[in-house]
Amino acid sequence: MKRLTEKILSGDVRAIARAISWIENDYAQKEQLIDDLYPHCGNAVVWGLTGPPGSGKSTLLNLLIARERMKGKRVAVIAIDPSSPFSGGAILGDRLRMQKHSTDSGVFIRSMASRGHLGGVAGATADAIKVLDAAGFDLIIIETIGVGQTEIEVVEMTDVVLLLLVPGLGDEIQALKAGIMEIGDIFIINKSDKDEAMKTKAEVEYVLSLNDNPRKDRPNPIFMTSAVLNLGIDELSTGIDLYIEELRVNGLIEDKRRKRIAREIRLMITAKIRREVEKQLGLNERIDSWVDQVYRRKRRPYAMINELSDTFFKKNRT
Amino acid sequence: MRRKIRILMAKPGLDGHDRGVKYISRALRDAGYEVIYTGIRQSPEAIAHAAIQEDVDFVGLSLLSGAHNELFPEIVRLIRKYGGESIIVFAGGIIPEKDIPFLKEHGVEAIFTPGASFKEVADFIEQNKRRLSH
Known part of the structure; x- marks a missing residue:
């Protein structure tokens, strides 16, 4: 990772191209990479x-x-x-x-x-x-x-x-x-x-x-x-x-850049939390059964969703 | 992991017959790959640089003019020179049987001649993608 960072900073084309692929493929290492590059x-x-x-x-x-x-x-x-x-x-x-x-x-x-x-x-x-x-x-x-x-x-x-x-x-x-x-x-x-x-x-x-x-x-x-x-x-x-x-x-360029950062922080934090929520609730595994219950009117949508979110918040309270 | 396979499609040399390369590019898109199409009359240098900048997994070359023995090995050489060690190169076009061993020796891993089906191209990519490094 340190080598990739250094190569990018020195303008190495192969390293830059590879880093963009990491980002596109959403590899876990991308976070460290971006943070290492950010001061530059x-x-x-x-x-x-x-x-x-x-x-x-x-x-x-x-x-x-x-x-x-x-x-x-x-x-x-x-x-x-x-x-x-x-x-x-x-x-x-x-x-x-x-x-x-x-x-x-x-x-x-x-x-x-x-x-x-x-x-x-x-x-x-x-x-x-x-x-x-x-x-x-x-x-x-x-x-x-x-x-x-x-x-x-x-x-x-x-x-x-x-x-x-x-x-x-x-x-x-x-x-x-x-x-x-x-x-x-x-x-x-x-x-x-x-x-x-x-x-x-x-x-x-x-x-x-x-x-x-x-x-x-x-x-x-x-x-x-x-x-x-x-x-x-x-x-x-x-x-x-x-x-x-x-x-x-x-000074308008600074305004724009501050707005850009604000937006990115919002997006990054919600994306991160959404992933965690989906993981803890087992959304991908359970979505079909939830759909089925709502489709057959066994459950009401808001009641079901509130129940699920309550479970999540209780679990994460401590 | 949502790894996407990226493929650069290019026509080196002075031949403007791009029907085949466009057909294959479109079929690769429909098979779920990301295809970077660079168009006709590309120099080996331009193709090699594009392959590196785009960080592709495969490069597909199309040539119908007969200059394949000069251009294909040169493109492979330049891709390797600029750091694309693991990029897999394949080719298509009007290429005589007798030239195929020479091209394979110089790093063109598969050659699809007139009459080849798209399925053969797709199978080649599927079989080789597990070799990719990252």
């Missing part, structure tokens, strides 16, 4: 990139990685794709668009399957960010699945959320505003070479103008890009840097 975390800036499927997230990211590399930054990407709810398998295809960075030792790309986790990211994403942070990457980018409107968990893991939109969503912009439109810090209209792009921009501006924004003096930036034609990428790249600098100066 906190230097990386974390971007989230989200948007509808097919909006060009991976293609745009491919170009942004190149820009960040020119600035001398070491870049890590976690690209999340969905797992099949039926087979548990997955096709992870985001890497395909970024493969040209594969041989650059300053870039690390990891594909991650959601493994049943909802919210556009995977259960392992938060801890994987810590590994990459400790390994010395300056920038970590989380590319979400791209399923749509409820893909908001990424906002709780990152310093800045880039929301990618494309022309042709039309009236759906209206529908989007209740979900994904609220989480973007920086808005990007990709496929700006398409006819409707300016109309889309106007719609986004309109929707944003309706927001009850606490910072009316500083509206969310909107950028126009065409990843295929390599247009607008420099402006976007500079815009992101400026935005993050502004967050830093205003």
Whole structure:
């Protein structure tokens, strides 16, 4: 374990990759590993990139990685794709668009399957960010699945959320505003070479103008890009840097990071206790008989559940 | 333990015929594996680096152009060089019978030629996954 930690801190690719697998597979050793790495975390800036499927997230990211590399930054990407709810398998295809960075030792790309986790990211994403942070990457980018409107968990893991939109969503912009439109810090209209792009921009501006924004003096930036034609990428790249600098100066980045930690503590403690409760109650072994009793109306759901939880609390009182 | 088997699928060299590799990738997904698909025209270096970064258990190579005797051994060599000692490499495509012993000698453990069924690929993975290290 000590050797793995040291290797990760020295930036060893094999060790970093292996550690992420431990996290994904939820190995018991992962806790010690993360705790050992944690004192070395906190230097990386974390971007989230989200948007509808097919909006060009991976293609745009491919170009942004190149820009960040020119600035001398070491870049890590976690690209999340969905797992099949039926087979548990997955096709992870985001890497395909970024493969040209594969041989650059300053870039690390990891594909991650959601493994049943909802919210556009995977259960392992938060801890994987810590590994990459400790390994010395300056920038970590989380590319979400791209399923749509409820893909908001990424906002709780990152310093800045880039929301990618494309022309042709039309009236759906209206529908989007209740979900994904609220989480973007920086808005990007990709496929700006398409006819409707300016109309889309106007719609986004309109929707944003309706927001009850606490910072009316500083509206969310909107950028126009065409990843295929390599247009607008420099402006976007500079815009992101400026935005993050502004967050830093205003202390907003610290607010975000404190919120992130608060959320993680909540999640970690409830997950831990839930596992213990399930174990002590023998939930997996007994669930069928409970279902049967409730299904046949032999028992009432709340009465049964209260009885079970009382047993648990009594047992753990001392 | 919820250990998932991860498989990198790649097409080295200059051949763009990706129907076979896509079919196998999709079938592997349906069999419950996590498949990282890197696409066509990949260099041996890019494939080897991807295999390490993705911490895969298997690498599946597809090639129909005839350059397998040059590319496959080079990919195996690079995977080993970058620390992927235990990664199991298999391949498919238009590969003459007479080349198979040479490729096996150079670390390609199974070769599936035209007419092979997906079940043969799935059986190979199932039989070999117990050898995996972690």
